[in-house]
Amino acid sequence: MTALAVQLAPLGVLLPLGVAFLLLALAHWLPPRTADVTALIFSLILVGLCGWLASRALHGPIVHWFGAWSPAVSGKPRVVLGIGFSVDPASAAVAAFCALIFAASFVFAWGYFDKVHAHFHILMLLFLAAMIGFCFTRDLFNLFVWFELMSMAAFALTAYPLEKSSLEGAFNFTVTNALGSYLMLAGVALLYARTGTLDFVTMGRIIAHGAPDPVIAGGFCLIAAALLTKAAIVPFHMWLSDAHAVAPSPVSVIFSGVMVGLGLFGLLKLIAIVFAADAQIMALVHIGLLWLGIATAIVGGLMAWAQRHLKRLLAFSTISHLGIMLLAVAAVNSTGVKGFLLYFVGHGLVKGTLFMVAGILLARFNSIDELELYGKGKGVWPAGIVMGLAGLLLGGLPWGILHEATDHVHKAGHGMAPVIAIVVGTSLTGAAVLRAALRIFPGWSGVPGIEFVSPTEREREQQDRPLWLMLLPCVVLLAIALLPPGLVESFTHDAATGLISKTAEPSGGGTIMTAIAFALTILIPAASLLRQRATRRWARVAARIETLPFRALHRLHSGRVTDYIVWMMVGLAVMASVLRLR
């Protein structure tokens, strides 16, 4: 059986690539709907394949050497001639989850993209292949190649609607991420210059035996900068709110559901396999990445609360939750990994659902603006229930995968500041989604606060799609998110310890904190929806003071790509200084 698994591992990449190229070759002559059906079938096949590989890999990682260039061929120690795919349970599970979200997105996008010859499906399949390759590979340059392919497909899909904002959003996305990937390439080059190898495991061994070295630290910083750019961590995060807000909804599902989280997963794998033995880099991870995560969780939460454009709101909530995931990564212990894996899945499911609801609203009412949609959602109340439930889950409803994940992140343990950041992030994002849901569906109101002045625009999406077809994938994803997490307990445990064996010191856990976060999730929108117009003098002053930090944040998120590049450099300098000051 293991031999079969080794033989099938490369198919995770070859299958979607082959299908994409076949569709491309025949694009001009294909009957309509063929691409839809093919893409859906093959993404489901990949769910099965990767899931099966995950179960096989529990007995030990499945390693496939391309071209049979296993390390033994070179006849020298520490020289690996070829590229290997190394499938551990965590990677395979993440890959399977990516394929699942793609399948859901294909169902949701049914009939969305009629106009052009299967271009959407070709790009999506290339995207999926890149993600699976990114999860499986054990070669640093190969990781860069899949990372870059992933970016390229993402850039194109963002610009797909060819509207003003989507083009500018795609431009910002492309420039920032392209710069990030050049930094990553420079980092790969530095590591190769020092270690003379690209294989993760061999490189990890060489680094473990070497002395602290600025070249290796610099290489790590550059690679981390690229992965953090993809994962939208403050201050590399600016592009995300532009890109996710303007991409077509089925694409936003992929972006927020899996793509950004994959950046962190790649970082986690690199830290665990390659850099775990380097003391200065681990210090950077424990201090620098931890504080970046805290900042991200809080900034994302505040910005999410201050939005009226629903997809932009969801984009900022994604940023906030990525900050929480980064906290799990920065803990570098098996509890943290467990928390990260569960969070990746739980958040992906919930956020995928929410973007689909946003897509339904967009398709039905030609608008995505919370204030414009006020009370219009009554006709599609099932979507309202889904959205409300998803908002509660996001805000820490004590049930389901996401709650279990948050609990693990708390347990991974690292003091008070991260705990507060988690509470602020979850409660504000959950509250923002609930506020929007309550305004749009039952039509509750309250004077709009800071969200009134946030950027927005009219949008359009393909309309004549049946409601049930769009609701089906939402409901399925939400149902999976509500499954009791005990089902995958032993699997996640094995998968996490497969990456990092060190466990966290037992700590109190976050039951009280999750309760507080959930209470805030309910209370904040309630307070906001009961708000009256500020007439008294002191009330007006208070309202102005309340909006001040939000206005400052709005100004920082200016939408100009030139500013974004400055902030990326600031982030890089912060990492360099943390390394220096340690």
Added chain:
Amino acid sequence: MSWLIGAALVMSALSGWLVVISRDPKRQVFALCANSLVLALLFFILQAPDVAFSEIAVDTVVVPLLFLIALAAIAINEGRR
């Protein structure tokens, strides 16, 4: 040999600077061309004929051509507005 490499490196640094300070895109295209020619030369000197070959084919011919076409299309759009 050593001075040749040094000269090529300095030239590539200068031509990169030239690309950046040519604020007018029409001039910048030519700076880009010059930059990639210098780079191709550097690659030849660094014993990388394969790379120099593709640098010449891609970055001195095709990419500037794409830039020029894009600029032409932009100029035509301007005229039609």
Added chain:
Amino acid sequence: MSVLAWCVVAWLLGIGVYGMVTSRNYVHLIGCLSVCQSATYVLLLGIGFRWGAGPPIFYDHPPGTPAVDPVVQAFVLTDIVVSAAMTALLLAIALQVHKKRGTLDTQHLRPLRPTE
């Protein structure tokens, strides 16, 4: 001499970033991005270079003669194609932006906000 190559790499990266940050035109910005990219070419080839070695192509000289690192050259080849593809994509986006907005000024182009 031994640090000149690395200094050029840092210079190209820095100057590219400076150019992008001060750019007022999308097309100019794309050009600056490719300067950043060229820094990675020089870095990679510099890493693989070896004094007194020939090219890793054993046509004129027999296998076994000292040659520079072929792996980094393969990387740079990949890189060049990637950058060309990226440039084409960015130019296509810039063209469409100009069609829709009528300007390419980085200061005025902000998604989801009306043109100033």
Added chain:
Amino acid sequence: MTTRWRLIVLVPVLLVLGTAATEIILTLPSFGHPLTRYGMTVNTLAPALRNVSNAVTSVMYDFRGIDTLGEESMLICAVTAAVMLLRGRRGEDGNEQAGRVSGRAWAERSDAMVLMCRLFATMLFLFGVYVVLHGTVTPGGGFQGGVIAASSFTLLYLGGGYMVWRRMLHSPVLVALEGVGGLAYVLCAAVPLAFGYSALQNVLPLGNWKDLYSGGLMVIINIAVGIAVIGSFAALLLEFMEETRVPKGPVAEEDT
């Protein structure tokens, strides 16, 4: 932020990064004395293992073949994207009329010019094919040769003008070339799997040293890449050129 503010933030940041870079520069292996064991091993082993004289090609298409598959996918992805973006609502057909920049002179082409362009286009195309085919022996290969061959088409445009160009290049065919090239590469990777070998494992006879057929599977992959690159760059040029055309009649209303 305005440019001034950006620079105020950027300058200290670049100073910090500059000091970090200095530290890295001073500790990097000195220029010309690489520590890259991997590349050196490839140089000593590749000629014997693969019977090809171009070690770079053997790295690209054999040792690190899956990288190159990813790279080719990236190229195809970007070209598909650019084609999709540029076409927009225009569709597959071209516009009728050449766009003009006002105030620019326009000259008729002479017959000699047309003839020379056609001759040179043919020669350049053949040269591209030559470079592709000799990829395993001398500098060059699928990527370089493919780009050269694709750029020969622009000479057709220069000589014959738009109508000739449109008649000779059909975008569905070019896109199909891309797809077929990519598919051939994927099959090269997948077919050995079916027979119990590793993906991309070179099971064909290795051929003769310095021969056009040397390196086994590499030769096929090289040609597949060449086909895909010709298709993609030609498609790219075609769609970009189309941008300089305008629809006939009054100015179309763009929704601004």
